[in-house]
Amino acid sequence: MKKFKGLNVLAMLTVLVLVLAACGSKEGDKGASSSADFPNKKxxxxxxxxxxxxxxxxxxxxxxxxxxxxxxxxxxxxxxxxxxxxxxxxxxxxxxxxxxxxxxxxxxxxxxxxxxxxxxxxxxxxxxxxxxDPAAITVRADAPWNTIEEFIEAAKTEKLKVGNSGTGAIWHLAAAAFEKETGTTLNHVPFEGAAPAVTALLGGHIDAVSVSPAEVQTHVESGDFKVLAVMADERVEKLSDVPTLKEQGIDLSIGxxxxxxxxxxxxxxxxxxxxxxxxxxxxxxxxxxxxxxxxxxxxxxxxxxxxxxxxxxxxxxxxxxxxxxxxx
The missing domain is CATH 3.40.190.150 (Bordetella uptake gene, domain 1)
Structure with a gap:
C-alpha cells in the first residue's frame, strides 16, 4: 500500500511538472509573439x-x-x-x-x-x-592667420579671444580641448549661444569662434569669415578645402x-x-x-x-x- 501511495504521489508530481512546463511554454510563446508583432502601437x-x-x-x-x-x-x-x-x-x-x-x-x-x-x-x-557637426576654428576674413598653424603659433604668444556658446557647453569644451592638444592658452569668451558669438566675431570684438561650420557657413559664403580647420575625422563636404586638425597632426575630433x-x-x-x-x-x-x-x-x-x-x-x-x- 505504501509503495502504491508513493507511486501515486510521484505520478501527481510528474503531472504537475508537465502542467507547469506547458504554462511556461505558453508564456514563452506569448513573449515571442509580442516581439514578433513589434511594433503594433504608437x-x-x-x-x-x-x-x-x-x-x-x-x-x-x-x-x-x-x-x-x-x-x-x-x-x-x-x-x-x-x-x-x-x-x-x-x-x-x-x-x-x-x-x-x-x-x-x-x-x-x-x-x-x-x-x-x-x-x-x-x-x-x-x-x-x-x-x-564638428567644431571648427573660424576667424574673420581679414585676420592675419590663413592657416591653423599660423593661428596656433599666434595663440602661443598672445591670449587670443575665442568665443563659445556658454561655459561648459560643447563649443567651450571644443576650444578647451583644442587648447590642451595644441599647448596654447586661449581667452575663452562665453556667449548665450553660438549665434551671439558669431555676431561678436563679425563685429571684430573677438578673434575667433569654435562653433560648428554650419553656424558660420553664411558668413563664409559672403566672404566675411574663413574657416582654418575642422575638428573632425574627415573634411566637411561644404568646406572641402578646409583641413581637419588630424591632417595637421593634432589628434582631436569633437563636436x-x-x-x-x-x-x-x-x-x-x-x-x-x-x-x-x-x-x-x-x-x-x-x-x-x-x-x-x-x-x-x-x-x-x-x-x-x-x-x-x-x-x-x-x-x-x-x-x-x-x-x-x-x-x-
Whole structure:
C-alpha cells in the first residue's frame, strides 16, 4: 500500500511538472509573439529641448519619415530643463518596451561629468546616430592667420579671444580641448549661444569662434569669415578645402551629434527591429534633404557604431572636464 501511495504521489508530481512546463511554454510563446508583432502601437519620442529648436526640428522630421518605415505613428514630446538633463532622465526611466524613444545629444556625456545629471550613457541602449557637426576654428576674413598653424603659433604668444556658446557647453569644451592638444592658452569668451558669438566675431570684438561650420557657413559664403580647420575625422563636404586638425597632426575630433536611444533594459530583439527600420529612414534622401535645409551634417551609424563614437568621446570628456575645473 505504501509503495502504491508513493507511486501515486510521484505520478501527481510528474503531472504537475508537465502542467507547469506547458504554462511556461505558453508564456514563452506569448513573449515571442509580442516581439514578433513589434511594433503594433504608437511610439513616443522624447526631445530634451524646447519646441522650435534645432534638435526639436530634426526630431520632428525624423518622426514624420520614420512612421512610414515603422508602420506606426511617432508622437514627439518636449521635456526640456536642466540643459537636456530632464528629458534624458525621463527617457532612461521609461518603460523598456521599445515604444519610448529618446533623442540624445552630446550632453548625454557632458552633463554627468559636470555633475548636472545622474544618468550615464550606460543607462541607454543606443539605436542609431543621425547627425553630427564638428567644431571648427573660424576667424574673420581679414585676420592675419590663413592657416591653423599660423593661428596656433599666434595663440602661443598672445591670449587670443575665442568665443563659445556658454561655459561648459560643447563649443567651450571644443576650444578647451583644442587648447590642451595644441599647448596654447586661449581667452575663452562665453556667449548665450553660438549665434551671439558669431555676431561678436563679425563685429571684430573677438578673434575667433569654435562653433560648428554650419553656424558660420553664411558668413563664409559672403566672404566675411574663413574657416582654418575642422575638428573632425574627415573634411566637411561644404568646406572641402578646409583641413581637419588630424591632417595637421593634432589628434582631436569633437563636436555635437544627435541620435536615438531606448532604456537599457529594452530587449535586444526589439532594438534590432528599431535599428533596421531607422537605417532606412536616416539614410533616405528625404531625411538628408531636411538636414541640408537646416545646414546640419548627416552621419548615420548603427547601434554599434554609435556606441563606439560615444565611448571615444566619453573618454575625452572624462579627462577634459575636470582639467578645466568643471568636474563634479
Amino acid at each position: 511610439f513616443e519620442l522624447i526631445v530634451p529641448y524646447s519646441a522650435g529648436g534645432g534638435t526639436d526640428t530634426v526630431a520632428r522630421s525624423f518622426a514624420d519619415l520614420a512612421k512610414d518605415d515603422l508602420g506606426q505613428p511617432i508622437g514627439v514630446v518636449n521635456r526640456e530643463g536642466g540643459g537636456g538633463a530632464v528629458g534624458m532622465q525621463n527617457g532612461a526611466n521609461a518603460k523598456a518596451d521599445g515604444y519610448t524613444l529618446s533623442m540624445v545629444t552630446v550632453e548625454l556625456l557632458t552633463l554627468p561629468h559636470t555633475g548636472l545629471a545622474q544618468f550615464t550613457y550606460e543607462d541607454f541602449k543606443l539605436v542609431s546616430l543621425l547627425n553630427e 555635437t551629434w544627435r541620435g536615438i536611444a531606448v532604456p537599457k533594459e529594452t530587449p535586444d530583439e526589439i532594438v534590432k527591429v528599431l535599428e533596421e527600420k531607422f537605417a532606412t529612414t536616416i539614410q533616405s534622401e528625404e531625411f538628408k534633404a531636411t538636414l541640408e535645409k537646416l545646414n546640419l551634417g548627416h552621419r548615420y551609424e548603427n547601434g554599434e557604431g554609435f556606441l563606439n563614437l560615444v565611448k571615444s568621446q566619453d573618454e575625452l570628456f572624462t579627462d577634459l572636464i575636470p582639467a578645466i575645473g568643471l568636474g563634479k
